Ligand SMILES: NC(=O)c1ccc[n+]([C@@H]2O[C@H](COP(=O)([O-])OP(=O)(O)OC[C@H]3O[C@@H](n4cnc5c(N)ncnc54)[C@H](O)[C@@H]3O)[C@@H](O)[C@H]2O)c1
């Protein structure tokens with residue numbers, strides 16, 4: 001039988017994502033009511049700028065006092081789409097204290113202090129859902145927390161930041177410069193409020209921390225994730241990748257060590273073959289591979305950013321949380337029983353593309369090869385291109401080696417007189 005009292009929803013933030021959440025809640029109210037089993041009603045919307053015109057949103061719902069809204073006591077679900085650490089963290093924990101469950105899109109906060117949020121949800125018997133925090137519209141959090149919870153996930157690898165994928169895609173195929181592409185991504189609502197979070201890899205690292213935590217049933221924080229953004233990726237790197245039949249993507253890679261006792265999590269630009277499925281992920285799309293012991297290799301693909309796609313994930317969580325409320329049930333809480341160590345980047349083993357500027361003299365190639373050999377880094381291919389003025393460019397692609405071995409190799413190469421400079425080092429993945 002249909003319950004008559006509506007479930008009351010408080011929306012915190014009415015920006016790119018929040019405005020779409022409000023729009024869909026209104027536009028699809030009847031369907032949402034039928035799917036939940038009771039109406040989900042917007043009971044208040046906390047904003048920072050109350051005078052802004054917001055089409056379709058009744059003014060009486062708008063407040064600038066988010067704290068009072070979450071303390072009302074009659075709110076069933078708080079949807080947090082403000083972003084950032086504070087006041088979002090305090091608002092969420094206050095919401096739990098006052099009997100609400102929470103849906104959040106806030107990867108920065110979940111990666112920084114998910115422990116506090118999960119503990120507060122647990123203490124108050126509430127739900128904390130966060131599908132929108134990772135890879136926008138793509139269902140990934142729920143598959144990992146629910147569908148794959150009976151399996152053993154060993155690896156999660158993919159593109160989890162729409163803004164940087166958009167920029168790299170434009171640089172690679174459109175001839176558009178970095179700044180122009182970033183401006184476009186910001187205008188389309190893909191970027192974070194401070195786009196440094198995107199281009200420096202913080203946003204992808206936060207998502208990697210969340211993914212590693214839920215995939216491996218352990219705790220991984222933002223600081224545990226090795227992070228490199230795309231600000232150092234040059235048109236030269238792109239061209240060099242193309243010449244080798246590859247392209248450049250910003251990847252997030254979370255892996256369980258072979259002995260099963262530790263994990264690694266990293267975000268960095270990487271070269272991947274042009275025929276790899278991730279190479280055809282364009283614009284602000286995301287794609288993530290999950291490798292699990294019994295399931296094998298799964299691929300999740302779709303829009304990774306933007307107001308409406310992200311609101312879709314928020315709405316999915318909202319319906320789930322409302323259903324739980326009606327049934328007196330709870331969704332999954334934090335599962336971090338494995339307590340695995342997070343290994344440092346030096347222990348990560350992968351392949352490398354090393355671009356050297358060298359003197360075009362006899363014996364240089366042998367000298368360079370000897371340095372790789374001395375550090376136990378095996379060379380797969382070498383390409384030499386002679387330039388004017390007695391200089392040459394040498395591109396060395398290695399077999400798999402540890403990050404520590406590669407770093408000491410490059411240090412030693414820099415000390416050779418015949419090596420004028422290290423023009424670029426990039427990891428090679430997906431082969
Ligand atoms: N835009 C995307 O594609 C996307 C995708 C996935 C997740 N997210 C996440 O969703 C959240 C919101 O992102 P967005 O793109 O909508 O950002 P946004 O900057 O467009 O919106 C945030 C809104 O919150 C308001 N706000 C800030 N402090 C407030 C406060 N104390 N009280 C009330 N309102 C306040 C701001 O004025 C702004 O309008 C962030 O956590 C972001 O990381 C965004």
Ligand SMILES: N[C@@H](CCO)C(=O)O
Nearest residue numbers: 161162163191192305
């Ligand atoms: N700024 C983020 C939003 C989606 O989380 C991105 O570009 O992927």
Ligand code: NA
Nearest residue numbers: 131134136138
């Ligand atoms: Na998602």
